Amino acid sequence: MRAVDPAGRVWAIQCKHRRDGDRGSAVGVGVLQQVNGTARQIHGADIALVLTNGRFSSKAIPWRKEHRIHLVDRRKLGEWAASSRPLWELLDRIPPPHVIQPPCPESPSAALDAREVPAGQRNAAGAP
Template sequence: MSRRPPARRRPARRPRRPRQQQEHLVGLLLAAAAALWLMATVVHWLLAHWWILLAAAVIAVLGGIGWWQQRVQRAQWEHAQARALRYGLPQLDALSHRQFEYTVRDLMYRDGCTDAVQVGGQGDLGADVKATDPHGRRWVIQCKHRRHGEQGAAVGTPELQVLNGTGRPVHKADVVVMVTNGRITQPGRDFARQQRLHLVDRQLLASWAAGSRPLWELLPALPPPRKPSRLS
């Protein structure tokens, strides 16, 4: 019986990885060279056509001036519109609770609190409106809207206790205010006086919303300004 000839071993293939790395490196070098050539070409062209750069700069400056003028004019128009903001009690009574919060925010903005913001909602911790007046004092306001106005449920001590518990400790307010288009009970007024809370009831709200004086000129015993102001 004849033996089979031994199988011939195939020569091992040399790894192609070094060659692939070299090709990748060459590709990167070519790409970098092309990018440098393109940049040099663009710079050379721009230097040869410098007037295009000058024209683009002039157009950019004019565009920026126009944008700034429009922004200033819009701010002036919004300020003038806010200064003319007035509300009567029938208008306030017809609002929803959320609309009432936004109205109080707008009145604070009218008075000069440019950062006035409505924050009321679930988890607001007793704050419906926050603002900083021109004197630097931080205001935290809770709003209680009564659909039937003075005939609705009066704001009492429990609501004021919630506001007192969060106004200064949580929200770091200098001025803590309860605003309502309804009534406030006498025990609630006594509690507010003891805790240095400020109350805006229906009568004071009518004067504030329909007039032009800021709220800090209508409330007594406010804390001193935090910073010098032209209004102080």
Template sequence: MPRDRYYRRGHWVRKAAPARRARRGLRLRLPRTRAETNAAITALIFLTCILLRLLRLLAGLGTRAWLLVPLAVGGWWLVAVVARRRNRFRRKPSVGRPRLSLQHIDALSPAQFELAIRDLMIRDGIDARHVGRRGDQAADVLGKDRAGRMFVVQCKHTTIGGRVGSHVMYEVKGTAEPVHGADVAVVVTNGGFTRDARAWGERHGIHCVDRERLSEWIEDERSLARLLGVRSRGGFELGARSADH
């Protein structure tokens, strides 16, 4: 899968080139939206009123007009500082929330499905990365949450009505903790699980996210930790909870 792209809102998007460091100071540009145009007109009217008042004041001061120079310089400096901080706040990078649906999920390839799951984990505040490839040792996405818990996720994209079997649970159990250091081991599918796979996962601490729970995660925007019912590290329980609970 190309590394210069990522999956978002049902489409593959090319990653933007690293932005160059912005030069210090104000940079003027024409308004691009109606809101910016209205704001620019309001600011222009406001500045015009101030300029007219200053001209009247200067006419009354005569030779003492130079006293306004420090005031004008200080005012311009204050405006520049405020504008710079506001600009920095607007340019803060943010993680876009992947707006998906089960219909989008079903249309994905297995690799795209793995990337979509990674994006959902990032949405939930998990520092997730995609590791799925040949020889991935039963892990497609790894990520740590703010509490320091390691989530190991195996993704199984299938046709509608397809079910994940017990052998997948065996593989995840065999590598999740000893190889990847898992605190939370998860198998996610857009299909379902066989009865044996679900029962085995519950007994051995493998969380099962089937089609119904995946829908809750995507469309209800429930966090992964909340979906799985895992608590904080102090009261953490590793055991899986099936979709029937």
């Protein structure tokens, strides 16, 4: 899944369901390698995330650190569901929000109003 948060960060999210939850098979390095190969290069993600209702293998934990992939297991998923906080506040080392610079007042594009731009040509925030 590809998503854009209110701060303009692009997320690539892979969800893995485990029928037996924590007692089932762990999500391994292979899944993380797939996400690592597509999240940034294909989806342009700032944040790569793998989420599961189960657990991650012992090899997946150190591997994700080397490759900047965030993991949300059953415990973290429960913590998120029980709180009123957005997920990015529960994760470590999330990149800072994108800063969108307003156009220079002398620029001809400064007079361009977003309402004049067709919807397909606006960014995720609705700006041209």
